Amino acid sequence: MTGIIVELPIGRFNMPDPVSNRRNFIGAAAGSLLLVPGARPATQTRRVGIVGPGWYGKIDLFRLIQVEPVEVVGMCDVDSKMLKAAAEMTATRQKSGKTPRTYSDYREMLREQEPDLVLVATPDHWHALPMIAACQAGADVYCQKPIGVDIREGQAMLAAARKHDRVVQIGLQRRSTPHLVEAKKRIVEDGLLGEIGHAEVCCYYHMRARGNPADAEPPAHLDYEMWTGPAPMRPYNELVHPRRWRAFMEYGNGIMGDMCVHMLDAVRWMTGLGWPERVSSSGGIQIQKASKANIADSQVATFEYDQFPVVWTHRSWGTAPDPGYPWAFFIYGSKGTLKGSVHGWDFVPVDKNAKPLQGRNKTEVDQYPEDKTEPDLELHSAHAVRYHMKDWLQAVDERSRPVADIEEGHKSTTACILANMAMQLGRSLEWDAERGEVRNDGEANRLLARPYRKPWKHPDPANV
Secondary structure, eight states: OOOOOOOOOOOOSSSSSOOOOOOOOOOTTHHHHHSSOOOOOTTTTEEEEOOSSHHHHHHHHHHHHHOOEEEEEEEEEEEEHHHHHHHHHHHHTTTTTHHHHHHSSSHHHHHHHOEEEEEEEEEGGHHHHHHHHHHHTTTTEEEOOOSSHHHHHHHHHHHHHEEEEEEEEEEGGGGGGHHHHHHIIIIIIITOOOOOEEEEEEEOOOOOOOOOOOOOOOOOTTTTHHHHHTSSOOOTTTTTTTTTTGGTTTTSSSHIIIIHHHHHHHHHHHOOOSSSEEEEEEEEEESSTTTOOOOSSSEEEEEEEESOOOEEEEEEESSOSSTOEEEEEEEEETTTTEEOOOSEEEEESSTSSOOOOOEEEEOTTOOOOOGSSSSSSOOOOOOHHHHHHHHHHHHHHHTOOTTTBBHHHHHHHHHHHHHHHHHHHHEEEETTTTTTEEOOOOHHHHHHSSSOOTTTOOOOTTTO
16 A cells, blocks of 8 residues: 555544443354354345545445445544545445444444444554454454554554454555465565575655645544544644645654555565564655655664564655665565565566566456546555455454454564664664563663553553
């Protein structure tokens, strides 16, 4: 997924109490079938709720509708104008033709609609609370990446998924991108790379906000107090909404949290990397100093794993070293190099007599013609999201772990947050995965949880 996500958060109160859950009476014959792998009745239509039906929220939701005739029963947003439009559009896409009930409080949606599936597609600072509440309510969850804005949020989200036995898929759909699945099998698993010794991930898109508009009053249709939620309160600015909230570190983790997490996760998935041992990073605002945006326009990070290091570079200015791969990963082996992106892959062998190999992205517009006209759809990623949804639904039926399980999302997200922390502190950080903290660095460990704005309460991994 490229670009900047615009989904809006919902919620008005503190960490929600566990919602009354109809799944608690499992033991009745019909209820039991829902939790027996492979035993979901063919006539059982899954009920869906979504928190944040903005840009990528609709992309996710409509791809889900394409692969299964679910019934969208509830939608939440703090932008009433966007919410109304999303509900009306959903009525034209789902089989029943019904308009979902709209809400300004995700807890109310969970109580009234009791959805089987919940999509969380808010800005990053609003991922944790709705996701945890959905798990407590007994729903399985599809949550956009990165899983949260701080590491303690991620730990709490993982704990909630495991405690309540929920299937949680993270929107790291490179793991379900058909041409990259092909590359993983043909190049990595078949050993064409030889011994892997290094990997690079990068983004050179000019995606950082450049403007410096004056602060203003928020539009009447946006509840900006609730949009801000647990994040620090900033004066409203048009750079924040819609769609460009990633310009500010208050709501996310910059380009590192938006773009690196995808490609780092892809390398981890392809090569079997787990937790980083050490993370270092440097960078800042080097060129685009006139913008109101406070995220880095340039950053380099090194993620040291037992197997080999992975190096990230981003610049939101200048040109890409490899014009064909401006947002990509490069895996270097003794026998060749694998380049990968959302658009394709290339294998370049060391042996000049060996044949280079390649694969390219193939859209499915003939099978899904509505993709051609859907506003703001990332056409190159639509099929990847569909396959990611299929993988999630299968895992829900089997009560198994999906390909981008919450734990994998937590590992990739944590690595990116550690990189930002290392850049902020000006030193490398050694990660203790067993303890879930930085080794011998109290100052760094105090950054593992961002302060929440009152009356919101930061989720506690021990109490979810």
